Amino acid sequence: MQVDFEDGGTSGRYTIRTKDGEAVSTFSKAGEKIIIIDHTEVDDALRGLGYGEVLIEHIVTDMRAQGKKIVPLCPFAASQFRKHPEWADVLN
Known part of the structure; x- marks a missing residue:
């Protein structure tokens, strides 16, 4: 996918496009190290x-790799x- x-x-x-439609998650940046999934x-x-x-x-994986918080x-x-408590390390 x-x-x-x-x-x-x-x-x-972040967007997934299929023949049946799309799924989108948007975010805002709050400085250099934090994003807000809005x-x-x-x-x-x-x-x-x-x-x-x-x-x-996907967002969690990317932000973890970039050392950012969500x-x-x-x-x-x-x-x-x-x-998903295993994602707690990226929570701000």
């Missing part, structure tokens, strides 16, 4: 198939962090 990354300077997004949206045709979790997991403001992202 391909996850695309776009960096807009002060914000960014929104995750999955098209109806893709809901319940794990696309949102894949996005959040604030999961988005309710979906926050729920994923509660389900």
